[in-house]
Amino acid sequence: MKIRKLTALLVTFLMILSIMPIAASADTAWRTIYVSPNGSDDGDGTQANPYKTLGKAQEAVRAINTGMQGDIEVRIAGGTYYMDEPLSFRKEDSGFNGHRVIWQGVDSPLISGGKEVTGFVPSQDHPGLYEANVDGVDRIMQIYVNGKKRWMAR
Numbered sequence: 001m002k003i004r005k006l007t008a009l010l011v012t013f014l015m016i017l018s019i020m021p022i023a024a025s026a027d028t029a030w031r032t033i034y035v036s037p038n039g040s041d042d043g044d045g046t047q048a049n050p051y052k053t054l055g056k057a058q059e060a061v062r063a064i065n066t067g068m069q070g071d072i073e074v075r076i077a078g079g080t081y082y083m084d085e086p087l088s089f090r091k092e093d094s095g096f097n098g099h100r101v102i103w104q105g106v107d108s109p110l111i112s113g114g115k116e117v118t119g120f121v122p123s124q125d126h127p128g129l130y131e132a133n134v135d136g137v138d139r140i141m142q143i144y145v146n147g148k149k150r151w152m153a154r
Helices: 002-026 054-067
Strands: 031-035 072-076 079-082 101-105 109-112 143-145 148-150
Touching (some): 031 054, 054 072
Parallel strands (some): 072 101, 079 109
C-alpha cells in the first residue's frame, strides 16, 4: 500500500513539474506588439503607442522575427479594423529559431472587409430616407448597421 501512495505522489509531482515550464512561458513574450483602432501607424507598437492597422503590425513582426529569442505576441485591441485588402500570412510572418508569432484578440476585435459609411444626409429625392456618398465603391452588395444585416432602399 505504501508503494502505491509513493508512486501516486511521485507521478503527481512529475506532472506538476512538467506543466510549470509551459505555464511560465505562456505568460511571457520576447516582444509584444500592440494594435488598436485608436492607434497610429506612426507609433512604435507599444501599449502606450499602438499601431492602428494590422498591416503595420505585420511589418513590425517581419522586421524582428528572424532574430527571435522568444515568442512574439501581437495583441489586437477591441474595435473594428477595416481592411481594403486581405491580410495574407507567408513564411516571413512565421516564428524562427523554434519560437512562435502569436496573434491574439483582446476584447473581441472585428476585422471587416467592408467600408465604413459616414456622412448620411436627408435625401432630397426621397423624403424620410437618408443617403451618403461612398467613394471608390462601384456596387454595394450588402449593408450592415450596428452588426446587423439590413436591406438597402430600392
